[in-house]
Amino acid sequence: MVESVTAKLILFGPVLTLRCSYSSTTDQALLLNEFTRLCYQRDLPRALKVMDSLQSHGLWADSATYSELIKCCLSHRSVHEGNLICRHLYYNGHQPMMFLVNVLINMYVKFNLLNDAHQLFDQMPERNVISWTTMISAYSKCKLHQKALELLVLMLRYSVRPNVYTYSSLLRACNGMFDVRMLHCGIIKEGLESDVYVRSALIDVFAKLGEPEDALSVFDEMVTGDAIVWNSIIGGFAQNSKSDVSLELFKRMKRAGFIAEQATLTSVLRACTGLALLELGMQAHVHIVKYDQDLILNNALVDMYCKCGSLDDARRVFSQMKERDVITWSTMISGLAHNGYSQEALKLFESVKSSETKPNYVTIVRVLFACSHAGLLEDGWYYFRSMKKLYGIDPVREHYGCMIDLLGKAGKLDDAVKLLNEMECEPDAVTWRTLLGSCRVQGNMVLAEYASKKVIELDPEDAGTYIVLSNIYANSQKWDSVEEIWTRMRDSGIKKEPGCSWIEVNKKIHAFIIGDDSHPQIIQVKKKLNQLIHRLIGIGYVSKTNFVLQDLEGEQMEDSLRHHSEKLALVFGLMTLPSEKVIRIRKNLRICGDCHVFCMLVSKLENRSIVIRDSIRCHHFQDGKSSCGDYG
DNA sequence: GTAGGGTTAG
Structure with missing residues (x-):
């Protein structure tokens, strides 16, 4: 790693040593002054020219000046100029101050150049908690959680104590409860649990890992909070199908005097979507008017109207949006199909081609979903077969799932099984459940028994599988088999989810x-x-x-x-x-x-x-x- | 002086 930095320096060195025109100490002081002035004025091109002259004299300005210049590179996203500054700082074996190396590492992280960042980090003679945290945070953001945790272990070995910054970064990298519990213990031991950033990270990670009770207890223990922590907890519940809790918390947030911002309202809409609360969603829409061009909020609005079965409103929001991204299109395509307008969904997908948006794998899943919901077999095959060629997207489990559903419901169970066997990825419980659903429609008991066996192997807790199978037996009057299924469910402690319907009347x-x-x-x-x-x-x-x-x-x-x-x-x-x-x-x-x-x-x-x-x-x-x- | 937070399709 060190070699490659040196190589950059050699490439850069000889060209600049030719431009030597300042000689006296006064000249040097003037040059440094000029450089500092330009850096603070954020005049990047002229500052870089003067930097050339400094380098030819073997001169370096103070760290704060370079820090300003790097900030300027960051705001202009000027990677090339950032590289020039880095080479200058290491020119001729010079070792910049630790603070400045931290700034440089951070610059490379912000440019998404993790290897360059790590290279500088590796060759630091000394590292402080900020150096370590910058790297840990970088890996956390890239979801390289193992790497982030490895760095934590290393920093502890070097006797550098993690602080609130380190923990809040690390928590975002967790994807298993073991890591979270371990970090949570560390946080409590160090007395850092009252920090608002640490708390919001804890809330997010607990919610993400499906432990909303833990998220809520971290939230409730908090003496002071801010709008973002409220958003964390409201969003956490909205994302975990606990929309009712999410809406309760939203009420609490308002009572506590916090204003609902975009992020809050987006989560509130998601909660309304989850519960199909059109009236409440419409009330939220009234508050959203002032953010009428917020893309994420509008996407959430379109989804809410579609999933609450109010397509006209969804179409209106969609058509008034000035900016649309791949999520907007996928949501609308999906929403049309969800409401029984599959042909319109396919037409809309065709019009994506004339927009600037490139469909992604989710878009294609929704297109195939539209086909399967209306029995559009030929369209389904066309999109499935051409997705790789036209959009460069390899079919994954969800795409196969839609096709299996489409074929099975169309009475082509053999083709569905054939496709399932041809899948490049392993079929999962959802795939087999899809086939099972088709068996119910077609009344194919033999295949249903096989498919349900597969589902139960992969997801033994799922009551739905037993119910579908029992339905198939009941349809054929095979009451002994029905009884057997129910006995099996009782013995395994699996309970059927009771049928429940909700209706909104007078709020x-x-x-x-x-x-x-x-x-x-x-x-x-x-x-x-x-x-x-x-x-x-x-x-x-x-x-x-x-x-x-x-x-x-x-x-x-x-x-x-x-x-x-x-x-x-x-x-x-x-x-x-x-x-x-x-x-x-x-x-x-x-x-x-x-x-x-x-x-x-x-x-x-x-x-x-x-x-x-x-x-x-x-x-x-x-x-x-x-x-x-x-x-x- | 340099490091940390919330939102949308599946």
Whole structure:
């Protein structure tokens, strides 16, 4: 490493030694003065010229002056000039002060030239905590967490004590709880846990690793905080599917007198998206108007409107955006498909070509998702086969997953299996679950048994797999096998997630859970539901009894379907919302075939628009039809 | 004097 720096110096040296015109001490002092003046004026070109003359005299200015000049290089992103300064400082075996080397290392880090930074670091005769922290921070930012931790061990070996800067940098590099616990102990031992940066890093890393309780306890122990720590905790919960906690914390933040900025509002939108809270999301939109050209916020807004099933609003925000990036396009493509407009999604993707944006692998995943959601087999094959050639993107698991779904749902299970076997990466639980889903649609029990075995091997805790398999058996009246599955689930302590639907009425969220009568108006709701069912039967409604999970007969069988949570939420909506208002429901699981028919008929009978977001898509019911076509 | 924090698609 040292050799390469020396090589740079030799290359640079001889040219400059020719320009020697100053000789007396006064001249030298004047030259140094001139240099300092130019550096503080940030006049980079002239300062560099004078630097040449200094070098030919073997003169060096003071460290603060060079530090100014380097700042100037950084603000202009002038890598070449930064290199010239570095060579000058090491010219002729000169050793710059430790402080200045730290500044240089930092410069290389900011230029993303980690090797150059590390080279200077390696040849330092002495290093202080700042030298170490600069390198650790650099590796943390590049997600080279192992390297960052190695440097911590080394610095301790050199008896340099880490400080709050070191720890806050290091925490960002953690990707396992072991490292976090170890660092957390170090932080407490050194008495550094009250530092606000350390705390926000701890909160972020706990949230990132799916330990929101730990994140919250670090947050709650804090005596003083600032807006960014609030953003950390609100964002942390929003990213971990704990949107309700995130919104509660947002309320607390406002009560504490903090103003919501872009980052806060983005997380709040994400939380609204997670809970499908359109009304609240729209309220947030009002506060966002002053940041109307903030790209990240607008992206979050588009996503919120799409996932809350309000496509017109999403389209409006999208079309008014002055700047769009790959996330904007991917979000809108995905959002259209999510709401049943796959053809429009593909058209939009075609128009990405005339924009400046280059699609990335996520964009292609969303395009294939659009194809699979509408059964667009030919389009799917076209995009899948051409992605490498047209966009230079190699297919990964998610791309294969969409294709397997597309083929399987289109009845081409053999082709789906063939593609699964051809995958360059190992299929994971999600891949096999996708195939299993297709087996349910196609009623292929043999393949379903094989696929579910694979899913259970890879993800034994997932209740959904057992449920799908039990559904397949139930459809074929194989009640012994159904019973066997349920026994197996009981024995392994795996619990089925109960079906739950939520509806927002008058700024309050009402939850309806299957088998749970705790909603205060549940008796009226059920009574009204029964009346509605009778009226629907009058116009031809027949319960699709094969969606029942247990071996029940006749009346009982119909009853358990009758009380699916989305039906209860829908009836509650009919009872409480004004007739012109769209009824919007979010459900945690997929909507079942019976409820799907039920909603279509209700939309016609009651002349209502109904939007139900289930675990993978939005269904818009209007005038007896659903936006998802046959691909529910 | 030089080193550390929050936000968007999957």
